[in-house]
Amino acid sequence: MDALIRMRGVSKSFAGAHGTHHVLRQLDLDVFPGDRLCLIGPSGSGKSTCLRVINALETIERGHVEVCGLDYETSKLPVHRIRQHTAMVFQRFELFPHLSILDNVALGPRLVKKVSRAEAEAKAVELLTRVGLVDHMRKYPSQLSGGQQQRVSIARALAIDPRVLLCDEPTSALDPELVHEVTDILQELAQQGMTMLIVTHEMAFARRVATQCLFLDQGQIVERAAPEAFFENPQNPRLQQFLQVIRV
Amino acid sequence: MHPRSLSWLFTLLSIVLLVLLGGMLVYSFFNLEYDWDFRFLTDYIWEPETNRPGLILQGLWGTFYISVLSIIFGTALGLAVGLLMIGPEPVARNAATLFVDIFRNTPVLVQLYVMYFIVGTAFNLSPEVAGISTLSLFCSAYVADIFRANVVEFERGQLDAAKAMGLNRWQIASSIMAPQILRRMLPPLVGQFVSLVKDSSLVSVVSVNDLTKSAMNVVSVSFRSFETWFLVAVIYCVLNYSLSSYGRYLEKRLRVGSR
Numbered sequence: 046m047d048a049l050i051r052m053r054g055v056s057k058s059f060a061g062a063h064g065t066h067h068v069l070r071q072l073d074l075d076v077f078p079g080d081r082l083c084l085i086g087p088s089g090s091g092k093s094t095c096l097r098v099i100n101a102l103e104t105i106e107r108g109h110v111e112v113c114g115l116d117y118e119t120s121k122l123p124v125h126r127i128r129q130h131t132a133m134v135f136q137r138f139e140l141f142p143h144l145s146i147l148d149n150v151a152l153g154p155r156l157v158k159k160v161s162r163a164e165a166e167a168k169a170v171e172l173l174t175r176v177g178l179v180d181h182m183r184k185y186p187s188q189l190s191g192g193q194q195q196r197v198s199i200a201r202a203l204a205i206d207p208r209v210l211l212c213d214e215p216t217s218a219l220d221p222e223l224v225h226e227v228t229d230i231l232q233e234l235a236q237q238g239m240t241m242l243i244v245t246h247e248m249a250f251a252r253r254v255a256t257q258c259l260f261l262d263q264g265q266i267v268e269r270a271a272p273e274a275f276f277e278n279p280q281n282p283r284l285q286q287f288l289q290v291i292r293v
Numbered sequence: 294m295h296p297r298s299l300s301w302l303f304t305l306l307s308i309v310l311l312v313l314l315g316g317m318l319v320y321s322f323f324n325l326e327y328d329w330d331f332r333f334l335t336d337y338i339w340e341p342e343t344n345r346p347g348l349i350l351q352g353l354w355g356t357f358y359i360s361v362l363s364i365i366f367g368t369a370l371g372l373a374v375g376l377l378m379i380g381p382e383p384v385a386r387n388a389a390t391l392f393v394d395i396f397r398n399t400p401v402l403v404q405l406y407v408m409y410f411i412v413g414t415a416f417n418l419s420p421e422v423a424g425i426s427t428l429s430l431f432c433s434a435y436v437a438d439i440f441r442a443n444v445v446e447f448e449r450g451q452l453d454a455a456k457a458m459g460l461n462r463w464q465i466a467s468s469i470m471a472p473q474i475l476r477r478m479l480p481p482l483v484g485q486f487v488s489l490v491k492d493s494s495l496v497s498v499v500s501v502n503d504l505t506k507s508a509m510n511v512v513s514v515s516f517r518s519f520e521t522w523f524l525v526a527v528i529y530c531v532l533n534y535s536l537s538s539y540g541r542y543l544e545k546r547l548r549v550g551s552r
Contacts, residue, residue, distance in 0.1 A: 100457045129459030139454035143473050156468065157459045198454075205458060 047114060049209050049240055050076040050099055050131075055108035056264075057094060068094045070264040072108070076209060076242055081235050083251035083272075084244045086261035087287060092244040093136075095261070096211045099242070100133055113208055129157055132202035136214040138194040140186035146173065146197050147182040153205040165204075172200040176230055192223030199230055210234070212243040216250070228254075248291065252276060260284045331520050337511050352507025353528060359421070359503060360490045363428035367489070368482075370429060371436025378441045389437065396434035401492050404431060409499040424496035428489060435485045443474045476547045483540030487533045494529075504528060 052074040058067045068091045076082060084092045097103040098110060101117050101124050110117050113130045120127060132153075140149050150169035154160050160168075173179040176196040178189075186194055195215060202210055215231065216224045228250045235241060235254045245251050251258055251272065258275040260268040260283075268281040279285045337347040346354075377389035396404065409423040418426070447470055455465045497506035508525040512518040 097453075102453050102456060123461065125456070125459050125461045128457060131457070133454070133457035135450065135454060135457075137450055139448075139450040141451060141454070141469055141473075143476070152468065153458050156464050201458070211457075 048075040048077050048111075049080075049113055050074065050242070051109075051111040052095075052099070053109045055095075055098060055105050055110060057091075057098065057103065057105045067264050069098065069105070072265060074259075074266065076240065078208075078240050079238055079256070081239075081241045081254055081256045082243070083255040083258045084242065084261055085246075085248070085251060085258055085287075090261040091264040092261050093213050096133070096213050096242065096244055099209075099211060100128055100131055129205060130207060131209045131211055132205055132207035134195070134198050134202050134210065134212040134215045136217050138186070138191070138198045138218070140194055140198055140201070142186050144185075145182065146178065146184055146186070146189070149186065149197060150200045150204050153201060157205050168204060169200070172203055173197070175203075176200045190223060191219045192226035195219065195227045196230055199227070199234075203234075208240060210239055210241045212241065212245070214244050214246065216245065216247055248276070260287070262287075327519060329520065330517070331524070333515055333517060334511075334520060334524055337507075337515070337521075348507040348511050349504070349524070349528075352502060352504035355501060355503040355506070356490070356493055356532070359425055359428065359496060359501065360486075360493045362425050363432055363489060363493065364486050366425070366429035367432025368436050369433075371433035372440055374433055374437035375440030375444070378437060379444050393434045393437050396431050397438070401427065401431050402495050402498070405495055405499060420496070420499045420501045423499060424493075424501045428493060428496070431492070432485065432489050436482065439478050439481045439485070440474070443477050444470070447474065476544075479540060479544050479547065483537055483544075486540075487537055490533055490536065491529065 052072055055069050055072040055074075056067070057069040058065045060066075068089075072091070072095065074095070084095060086092050094103055098105055099112065101110070112127050115122060115127045115130075117124065117127060140146075141152070144152065147166060147169050150172055151162070151165040154165035154168050155162060158165075170179060170182065173182050176199055178193060178196055178200070181189060181193065186197070189197065195218075199215075212231065216227050219227065224247065228247060231241070231243070232250075232254050241254075243251070243254070255272050257269055258272050259266050260275070260279075260281060262281075262283050268275065268279065268284050270280075275284075276288065279288055334349070338349045339345075340347045374389045374392060377385045378393070380386055405424065405427045408427040409418065409420060412418065413420075413423045451469060452465065455469045460468070493503060494505035497503055497509065500506065504525055508521050511521045515521065
């Protein structure tokens with residue numbers, strides 16, 4: 046089986062106030078169909094950058110990133126065509142404020158999949174029903190709560206039929222009592238076999254949803270294991286320390 | 294401190310100030326000992342002998358078409374210059390920035406003189422063409438800068454979301470950025486258009502028949518400058534008030550859904 050995402054020797058650094066900061070160091074990562082990987086790690090460890098690199102939202106200095114066998118650097122396809130195989134859910138939702146909920150979700154199918162408006166809207170209605178927001182489809186993003194906006198953004202991401210769903214801290218900007226709205230839906234997607242790569246701080250959620258958990262530290266994956274082993278029997282000392290701190 | 298505890302003091306202060314200012318104005322008018330008479334102006338609004346629009350109405354038409362054309366050309370040119378300013382081509386970008394800086398930092402009157410007496414002499418421009426060109430160029434510099442600022446400050450997050458979705462550059466520009474940026478540009482644009490209508494009075498110095506030029510003509514034959522300028526001020530005010538009211542109406546209608 047071919048990997049949907051293949052990262053090889055990916056390095057990236059930012060020039061900061063205190064010299065160069067290496068965000069990713071020689072990172073290798075494969076995501077196969079049906080994988081649900083949770084990226085866990087301290088802040089600044091490169092989790093979000095890793096996701097953004099997969100979507101070519103960040104440039105890299107060395108290494109290769111392939112999505113569905115297409116290398117961003119060597120493929121003859123333009124970047125936006127390669128991006129169409131993945132979809133992303135952002136920490137701060139990033140819905141388009143000038144479009145209604147329905148149009149936010151229907152935009153992808155219309156522009157990316159080039160289907161008719163009617164067909165795109167039918168698909169949007171179906172997805173909004175799935176995330177339980179079809180009653181709000183005439184409203185605008187600013188009229189919804191954070192949890193509802195994030196559910197819309199999940200529907201928007203699914204609307205382009207991505208092979209992989211990338212989630213960048215999907216619950217970090219939510220009020221605590223709204224977190225489950227979003228994790229419930231992601232868990233449902235997981236059960237339906239969606240391939241996902243999730244950056245999260247919700248350990249209980251990671252445990253429930255992940256096939257494998259990855260610990261990122263200083264731009265490298267230092268531990269990769271099934272959730273049970275990852276949380277109960279961590280091998281890497283930095284992961285042990287990290288888990289101890291967040292359990293307090 | 295709680296703001297409410299001060300409110301009556303502020304109200305009192307406002308009333309005192311308004312009464313003082315109003316009093317000064319009323320006193321000045323009475324002190325003038327001038328025999329106000331607005332009736333003669335009707336003849337200049339509509340000429341009774343020829344039964345045709347008088348000087349004032351002709352001037353109003355002049356101001357109207359000069360402003361409208363300048364706004365249209367200025368906006369179109371301004372968007373083009375704005376695009377160059379944010380574009381990747383360094384020569385065009387610097388040239389566009391220089392253009393904007395020059396036109397924003399020099400008086401319109403000087404620009405008009407250069408356009409009419411120097412460029413106009415070389416290319417044989419009529420006063421109207423010189424006036425409209427100057428106002429269009431002046432207006433475009435402001436439009437370009439308003440456009441540039443809105444594009445540069447557009448939220449990164451939304452752009453990332455649009456890119457991640459797989460939209461191409463043209464789709465992002467037309468479906469995501471343009472609708473929001475045009476909406477946000479509206480209030481500053483309307484403000485710019487209002488000042489353009491007022492600035493259009495400057496074309497009278499190169500003897501274009503606008504409202505201000507008409508007023509000068511009326512004054513020179515009637516010798517009643519106070520009444521004439523008073524009427525002209527009211528007309529400018531009505532013109533600009535309708536323009537800004539329409540802008541507010543559009544703004545309100547377009548705001549739906551935007552944050």
